[in-house]
């Protein structure tokens with residue numbers, strides 16, 4: 001059974017039901033995510049973009065206090081619109097040996113491999129389409145250079161609060177002493193501002209969530225009626241957890257390949273978490289995971305931080 005089918009059935013046969021958000025990103029999902037990022041409510045992109053457009057020189061200088069020449073590995077680069085600023089700074093300083101983007105979306109890797117070397121001449125790019133850690137192990141096989149791993153866009157928020165340290169420890173175990181990591185975290189702030197970012201007026205987030213049902217229909221021979229599901233987002237300010245759900249608006253059953261999945265009226269399917277952190281929580285957790293915090297880079301509103309870590 002293919003992995004996508006196995007994960008979808010496992011999620012929808014569980015109680016409560018869930019789907020894994022890493023499957024949002026097919027070609028249509030990539031396009032919708034670009035629209036979400038460009039929406040007025042999605043402050044995360046502007047905040048992190050401000051950090052990269054204004055402070056990439058500072059970030060590069062800090063990185064180069066620890067290494068003269070590095071491989072840059074990027075987890076989930078999307079269109080690399082932020083990291084391009086840092087890549088350009090490091091290229092100008094003749095400090096990048098290789099750039100290895102890793103993304104589960106083959107489409108993303110194809111697009112980046114075509115466009116990035118045009119925007120940054122002489123950049124040696126080799127893309128890897130697949131899961132973060134599987135692909136990082138392949139990178140380790142082909143290069144033993146000192147590394148800077150980028151994990152931007154608050155992707156780390158897609159792990160639950162208690163799963164995030166596990167992810168960071170796994171990452172640390174695949175790196176060597178002297179390697180560095182730059183992680184983007186969305187910070188706790190006005191709950192209304194956070195909730196609005198996951199409930200945009202134009203409805204792109206809703207479409208993005210429903211697109212996963214369309215993808216399952218297309219790729220797993222399923223018959224979801226998309227209009228029978230509604231998008232619902234919540235934010236709980238104490239744990240800092242923003243959660244998205246699809247709600248079945250009626251009792252219904254859906255076929256996926258040979259399986260039949262029953263939904264009650266108003267039954268939720270958990271789709272995604274976007275976890276928010278305080279600076280104190282970030283520093284404490286990362287220290288426990290074996291990283292030394294070198295610097296925080298904040299936007300002017302302090303909505304977001306990119307934290308530079310050393311192994």
Ligand SMILES: C[S@@+](CC[C@H](N)C(=O)[O-])C[C@H]1O[C@@H](n2cnc3c(N)ncnc32)[C@H](O)[C@@H]1O
Nearest residue numbers: 022025076077078103104105130131132152153
């Ligand atoms: C939210 S986008 C962020 C894009 C970019 N980092 C930014 O800040 O604009 C998440 C990206 O991570 C990729 N992704 C999600 N889960 C992944 C996984 N488990 N392994 C590899 N890539 C993944 C997606 O395909 C997508 O390109």
